[in-house]
Amino acid sequence: MKRKAQLLLPSVLVIPSLLIFIYLLYETTKLSREKIRTQFALDSAAFIQMQDYTNFLNRTAYVDGAFPYRIFKQEWDCKTQTDYLQRTDDNGNACPYSMFYEIGAFPGWSGDVIGQDPSGSVFDNSDKWEIKYNDQPTELVENPRQSNLNTANPDFGEQLTFINPKQAQKIYIFWDPSVNYYKFYAQVYLTLGTIEESQFAVFQRLTDKMNFYRKSFYLNAANQSCLDNPDSCGSESLGGSGIRKWNRNSDVKFHYIKSIKWWAKYYVGGLPPYEIAKTDPPIEFPNPGIFQLTTVDPSLLKQIGMGYQLYQPVDAGKNYFNVDFNSKGWKECSDQSKPCVHSAITSQCPSLTSGNNCLWPNPTPKYQTRLYP
Secondary structure: OHHHHOOHHHHHHHHHHHHHHHHHHHHHHHHHHHHHHHHHHHHHHHHHHHHHHHHHHHHHHHHHHHHHHHHHHHHHOOOOHHHOEEEOOOOOEEOHHHHHHHHOOOOEEOOOEOOEOOOHHHHHOOOOOOEEOOOOOOOOOOOOHHHHOOOOOOOOOOEEEEEOHHHHHHEOOEHHHHHHHHHHHHHHHHHHHHHHHHHHHHHHHHHHOOHHHHHHHHHHHOOHHHHHOHHHOOHHHHHOOOOOOOOEOOOEEEEEEOEEEEEEEEEOOOOOOEEEEEOOOOEEOOOOOEEEEEEEOHHHHHHHHHOEEEEEEOOOOOOOOOOOHHHOOOHHHOOOOOOEEEEEEEEEOOOHHHOOOOOOOOOOOOOEEEEEO
């Protein structure tokens, strides 16, 4: 009996300690679960919302470079001898694609070869698509305006010279074919402008109130503030992050030309049977003009490449020990008044170290959304 009594005192001490340990384990698990759930919700919301920026940048890069290059290459390149235009000085011939590329009507790939299409692997394996306006003087285009275009903030001026007087003199380019070239050119860029306008309108709607961010956060970790006001869900992390809607003209610029002119041979009969005629007056386009390309403020591209810092408070709730975790900050969020989790979200391209500008010049649609802890 005496030996059995010896177990009584330890039992009285161990059982309460065991209960306290169970409570401690339960409360720790509950707190960890809330932290993990909030972290997952923050990561998911940030990634989903940043995809809108990444998609817009990649689609704009296509419109700025790859699309016009491939379209005019397909239409005006010289695959056979009959595709060439003869020169008036018996000095060979001229390809319409080269003629319009030299004058600066559209951007082209620096490694392009007349009569040959580039291999798809050239672009797939390249970190920079060297697509830009020709900026080298040529025999018929001695002072190219393109040197002002191959910059992050290009200056297109008001007017495009589609065919200059020297080209009209040295090449057998006649009036009716030149009108057909112009109509195709205008149709292509009007279509590209419509596409870009639609892309930007959708992008602005998606980022206006960051609805994807808020909905994703609500579905993954709807805290009490989200339940009380779903429209403001995730505002704590969005507020100081710097992620915002991009505005037209100040952040995103659409570049246009207001008018176009050209010279070409016009048949009049007699000797000589043609004369050099020009568009008089130049052809004016309705406001805002005919689209050329889109650029984004370089500071925004650099910022989105470096990333946005997101801090989301964690609602620790009540616990058995009455410890107010909401008044204690965690190390990674020392500047917050409450416990919180952190994420850094970016949209980066291969030119990250040189400003993260893969939009213009050398538009390369290889932006990727990356999430960092």
